Amino acid sequence: MKYEHLYVVIEHEQGKPVPVSLEMLGEARRLMDGYNKKYSANEKVVAVVLGNNVRKLAEELIYHGADAVIYSDSPEFEYSRNVIDTKVISAIATSRELALKFSPESTDFVKPRYMFFSADNIGRQLSSTVIGALDSGLASDINKLVIEDLEIRHEHKTKGQPMIYERTLEMYRPDFSGFLWTTILCLDNRNPAIQRDYHPQACSIIPAVFAPIERDTSRKGIVVDHVPTFDPKDLQVKIISRKIVKSNVDFDSKKAVVSFGRGIKDAPADNIELVVDLAKEINAEVGVSLPISKKPFPVSESTSSTYMNSDRVVGTSGRKVVPLLYIAVGISGAMHHLAGMKESEFVIAINPDEEANIKDESDIFIKGRMEDVIPILIEELRALKPIMEVRK
Ligand SMILES: Cc1cc2nc3c(=O)[nH]c(=O)nc-3n(C[C@H](O)[C@H](O)[C@H](O)COP(=O)(O)OP(=O)(O)OC[C@H]3O[C@@H](n4cnc5c(N)ncnc54)[C@H](O)[C@@H]3O)c2cc1C
Known part of the structure; x- marks a missing residue:
């Protein structure tokens, strides 16, 4: 043949x-x-x-x-x-x-x-x-x-x-x-x-x-x-030297990742701040969906360069992450994204759309807008802190 x-x-x-x-x-x-x-x-x-x-x-x-x-x-x-x-x-x-x-x-x-x-x-x-x-x-x-x-x-x-x-x-x-x-x-x-x-x-x-x-x-x-x-x-094309640039984004040693997507659109700067606050509360690294790395929304230069970059992309065009906890905020769950996070131990999604694909990948799906949900989560986490400290 x-x-x-x-x-x-x-x-x-x-x-x-x-x-x-x-x-x-x-x-x-x-x-x-x-x-x-x-x-x-x-x-x-x-x-x-x-x-x-x-x-x-x-x-x-x-x-x-x-x-x-x-x-x-x-x-x-x-x-x-x-x-x-x-x-x-x-x-x-x-x-x-x-x-x-x-x-x-x-x-x-x-x-x-x-x-x-x-x-x-x-x-x-x-x-x-x-x-x-x-x-x-x-x-x-x-x-x-x-x-x-x-x-x-x-x-x-x-x-x-x-x-x-x-x-x-x-x-x-x-x-x-x-x-x-x-x-x-x-x-x-x-x-x-x-x-x-x-x-x-x-x-x-x-x-x-x-x-x-x-x-x-x-x-x-x-x-x-x-x-x-x-x-x-x-x-004629020769590789004279090759340097692997180490990323400042640490998905490997952090036990949790909080990623955000286009769902931040209604108030991009404030919403990124909310996500970052949540990540700090649980000592998590911040990830993003691919569209975010293209800087689709106007925010300050420092927020844009720190968070809207390709180093943080989770998925087939970015990194594969396997944390104990993955929180997807305002991410619909396209298969390109899921491929990068679906092996996470426990997944929480925050999204007002119950039909979003991310729901099927989630252990807990919180139906709601991030603007409403994240402040409550942060408040609860802060209230729990003294109890957690005592348990340590
Ligand atoms: C070849 C190729 C490779 C790709 N590689 C990747 C990749 O590596 N990683 C990746 O992520 N994508 C990748 N993509 C893009 C991917 O297909 C999707 O387009 C992308 O993941 C969608 O990003 P998103 O979830 O942020 O946005 P959207 O799909 O627009 O979803 C936004 C979500 O936010 C929700 N939302 C709206 N308002 C709020 C609110 N107030 N609070 C909370 N949620 C809200 C909406 O209900 C929606 O579910 C790739 C595409 C192609 C073609």
């Missing part, structure tokens, strides 16, 4: 996989187990790793669900650089020679059937450049995947005729602030006038949506070595 297997592009920091890589492998495993059963096939989950001396990671990925790992090793891969990463991954994805090493029956292999990237800063860019180079289509920010045979009738793709598209990857993404689903299909043009294949069917996957499978050291697989070649002009 021309198109076979599911390739997963792995991201890592010096050999340590970023969590979404293992999540993608887990979902790939589940999908391909179902696929192989349904179609009596033997297609593989193939992890693709570029790195500098990280062969151990390649072996580890088999324990996390890969049937095969294509490992390309070079000092040039110490840190990710889009131009060379794109060229090498595209070369790997179109190599029949490599495919034959883990799947001897892949004699007609041209490209992967499916391909996954992570929807983080590196993966979002890399997915678009690799899939551009592979001449296919990309669905970005996906959080649900299904493989189905579909009957499609389309003015251009099928010239208006109903046709069966087998083994189609239905890629779901949350749109309109995460409250509607869009299903994206990457379909070949079967209309003779514009005939053209679109493979791999590819997507980038939102972090923290899928569960990794449990590490199992009895799983068997094969590591295939790839020797990369570089065009000297592609090596």
